[in-house]
Amino acid sequence: MxxxxxxxxxxxxxxxxxxxxxxxxxxxxxxxxxxxxxxxxxxxxxxxxxxxxxxxxxxxxxxxxxxxxxxxADFWPDLDELLGPDRAVLALPTAEMGAEIVRRHAAGLRRRPLTLELLAWECGHRDALTAVLEDVRQTISEALIAEMLAAGHHVPRGGRVLSSLFAAAMNYLAVRGRDIARFGDLSLDDDGWDEIGAVVGAAFAALLDAREAP
Amino acid sequence: MxxxxxxxxxxxxxxxxxxxxxxxxxxxxxxxxxxxxxxxxxxxxxxxxxxxxxxxxxxxxxxxxxxxxxxxADFWPDLDELLGPDRAVLALPTAEMGAEIVRRHAAGLRRRPLTLELLAWECGHRDALTAVLEDVRQTISEALIAEMLAAGHHVPRGGRVLSSLFAAAMNYLAVRGRDIARFGDLSLDDDGWDEIGAVVGAAFAALLDAREAP
DNA sequence: AGGAGCAGTCACCACCCGGTGACTTTCGGA
DNA sequence: TCCGAAAGTCACCGGGTGGTGACTGCTCCT
CATH class of the missing domain: 1.10.10.60 (Homeodomain-like)
Known part of the structure; x- marks a missing residue:
């Protein structure tokens, strides 16, 4: 300081x-x-x-x-947490990599009650603290993209949009999961999160495969 | 009253x-x-x-x-708004129908500032008002599913999970869009929302096609 | 006609908030 | 050694909050 x-x-x-x-x-x-x-x-x-x-x-x-x-404080899952030891996640095929990052993002949020509290706060207010948080988030996000490029991954536009969409969903569900047990067809317990992770993987695979080989 | x-x-x-x-x-x-x-x-x-x-x-x-x-008050897009006049959306193929409902859900939220305010409030608190809102939401959701079944649609489990996932993402992005202009790779202006809608459609199509014909 | 009861008003309470001026204590450098 | 400055304390302020008791005055029913 x-x-x-x-x-x-x-x-x-x-x-x-x-x-x-x-x-x-x-x-x-x-x-x-x-x-x-x-x-x-x-x-x-x-x-x-x-x-x-x-x-x-x-x-x-x-x-x-x-x-x-x-x-x-460490509010956000950092690169080590998102990519695993030795950046192992970067070695996966692109679709699996995207899904795995989303899953790790969700898991990282869920084990940080403080982050969830602040994420919830951000929804309703805009002040110095939220600005700091956004800075940190942006930094991590950019570093993540740089790592992926350096590892030779090329993610098409649709894949990047889908990633952001899922990240938004993870944020929302992690925050709401503190108070409610279900959201729509999802249950927000550990089993439910497993299912979410599976569908995220399927969606990534389906979308990227469809893009690559029609 | x-x-x-x-x-x-x-x-x-x-x-x-x-x-x-x-x-x-x-x-x-x-x-x-x-x-x-x-x-x-x-x-x-x-x-x-x-x-x-x-x-x-x-x-x-x-x-x-x-x-x-x-x-x-009318906080939520009702069935007419989600399904269009004469339930026209129900006549679409299943994947298009899912995507269109998600898009209409997002649009309905974005044109209701009060709903966004309350949605944001829900993230941080739990009280009598949020309970009421959840009741209403649940009722609409169930009615929607009933309509889809009555129209002969069969949505596999993965499709329903994906719908909920996208609904969560729409909620989050609509709320945050009041304060921030971008989220990850998404821009939260009208053009950005169009792109989101397109990717939602592509994801539904890819996932449901992959399920049907592998 | 007249009285009971209810819509509506007002002053007031205790409490908690953020913020500050004036104070005492303690340290450290010349 | 001793004085200035910084660390830390305390009481107080103005203002806004939720909540209530006591009151007026109109209305409707008998």
Whole structure:
């Protein structure tokens, strides 16, 4: 964060950094406990055991603190998680690769309750935090595409659109799955997610095959 | 609403019904103006030009008023909208029919700002209003399936899953499209939605053909 | 005619929010 | 050593919230 001189930090500065970290961590704790609607300077300061005034002094206000939080945590499945060890997923045929990435994306979301909370929050609001999240997402997305190109994959336009469509569906279903058990014909338990993954694979295969060989 | 005796309603009761209607309508107005986060007894009462106490007297509180509102408005594309005049969409081949319903679903959502607001709200909260909305949605969904069966369509399991997947994607993209211009490889303007519709059609066709004739 | 009851009004409460000015304590450099 | 500055504390403000008790005045039924 900031640019604290690493060499021999005086006790003063060490203390400050400690409370800064406590505040940032408190954001996560409050978020987990009360969700986004319970997030305020009072709650965060109480959780951190610090005074809320320090939020203004150190971060300029809640948005600044949220920005620091957003940059500190791992909200999104990173490349290792999406592509597996040694980028193994890139070695699959294109259709399987697309499906596998979508599946891993969904699984990564579902095991991050905080990310789901923020994803839900994004649906209804637009503020500093959501902007940070979008930045991070965009970065990962671009890196992913670069990896695929470097691995020699060529995904036709329709395949890329289908990927985005499925990613949107995963986001929505992962968020809603916290509250509801079914959506349309889908059940949102582990078995249901397995079935979703299977159909995603079938759709990718069918669409890309149809494009390649008619 | 309720069951006001149609024959010669006394002026008292007429007045009450009028303010009840005003309160319900005010919910919609506030929702349109300030979104869900600005919805409270104070705002609604002010908008309706009535006293907030009447919300408690007539509806038992905000949740009751929201319930009345949810039952009064047309939030979702109904069967006529999804299937077209004379159920024309049912006459299409199964794959085209599925794609067309998804497209009409998306279009219906996009032209209902209130529905999008509530859809976004649903992502983060669970209360009386969301329960009502889910009831209505479920009812429409079941009616839709009944119509398709009655028209002689047989949709395999994968097709139904794909429909739900696309419906989830449409919900998410329609909601997010209010705030962001792009999602992954999709642009969320009119042209982008046309492309989405095309890919949805291609995916349905590819998946259902692959199932029928391998 | 007249009184009971209901629609509607108003003031008020307690509570929680974000934000700030004034203060005390503690550290560290000249 | 000592003074300035930074860390941290506390009380307070204005404002908005949901919710309620006490009231007026009209209406409708007997």
């Amino acid at each position: 900031k640019d604290g001189p690493p060499e021999r930090a005086p006790r003063r500065q060490a203390r400050r950094i400690a409370t800064e970290r406590a505040l940032v961590a408190a954001v996560g704790a409050v978020l987990r406990r009360d969700g986004m609607h319970g997030l305020g300077v009072n709650a965060v300061a109480a959780e951190a055991g610090a005074d809320k005034k320090l939020i203004y002094r150190y971060f300029g206000g809640l948005p600044g603190l949220l920005r620091a939080f957003g940059e500190s | 309720k069951d006001g005796p149609p024959e010669r309603a006394p002026r008292r009761q007429a007045r009450r019904i009028a303010t009840e209607r005003a309160l319900v309508a005010a919910v919609g107005a506030v929702l349109r103006r300030d979104g869900m986060h600005g919805l409270g007894v104070n705002a609604v009462a002010a908008e309706a030009g009535a006293d907030k106490k009447l919300i408690y007297r007539y509806f038992g509180g905000l949740p009751g008023l929201l319930r009345a509102f949810g039952e009064s």
